[in-house]
Amino acid sequence: MRRRSALVLTFLLALTLPQAALAKGEFDPAEEWELHEWVPIHIGPLDLSINKAVAYLLLGALVSCVIGIVFMRVKIGGGPGRRQALGEQIYEIAQTQVAEQGLPTKAIGRWFPYVATLMVFIWTVNMLGFIPLPLSDEKVEIGGVEVPTLAIFAATSTISVTLALALMTWMFTHIEGIRANGVVGYFKSWIPDVPKAMYPLIIPLEILGQFMRLISLSVRLYANMLAGHMLILTFIGLIFVLENVFLAVVAVPAATAFYLFEVVIVVSIQAYIFAALSAIYIGSAIEPEH
């Protein structure tokens, strides 16, 4: 039974990428990031259409809610089972590694939920990006029924998603900074201890630095996920670009190695980094060093 399911899985996996690439005749990895409208929703100038990235985001939100409820809410405290231990481990990482690294003690109560949610949500969306799911624009016929091919795509590999997440952190940083230190006190805390003559040089740099945070926070996550998917796609795609089956001997192990590297290390590290940096930014706005 297990062998049969493994066979079916391999067959399905083999169907996904080659099918998509062969159908086109030529292979362009960038086409994976073209978003087509599935359910067009236009409100005035706003484009709220549901496309591939939105579907992945909704799924990610659902799965991260389920993770939170299953591991940390349902039947907790009876006897420490494996499920509860895992839930506690997630919570502990969020508390000791993320929140306590950046947030001052008085702000943990208010901002712990935000950074912990960021961590779980980004991890889930990243992880969903490496599980082949039937959510793609390509269609394949199986037994006369058109179904979407299995494909890997992460919502976090589109800049709009990561920019929205980064904007949220950025707004909260300034709101909390002003709330804790007052408008004048907060903006004064941007300026480091330097002689007054240096001010014309330092102040524009510091203001620019605040905007650079926004860019670095969003581009880091975006580019990491984009490059990971691009590498895997390109290695598999080499077989079809050069039209040589024997390349698979090199390309498939290389793609598998990159896949494992992404799943084991990058997915978790990026989720952790995004949450930890959010905590550090918010914490440093509440309690400036000088």
Place this chain on the structure above:
Amino acid sequence: MSLSLLAAEAAGNVDAGKAIALALGIGLGSLGAGIGIGNIFGSMIQAVARQPELRGELQGIQWLGFALTEAVVFYGLIGGLLAYVLI
């Protein structure tokens, strides 16, 4: 050689130039990040060898440093891709 062939050749060269520029940019960008990441893990090994009991506390900082350094490559990649698409 006819004019259209010349134009085609020039277009081909532009693509080749773009490819070389992108590859060189990514390569040099990775060089810096490689050195940086090596430094971070080297220092981590030294620190843990000297004070093994600090491993837990250092690990968070280590991964933070790793991700911050690694991201530099991707700024290069995005810059390169932007240049590739725009020019």
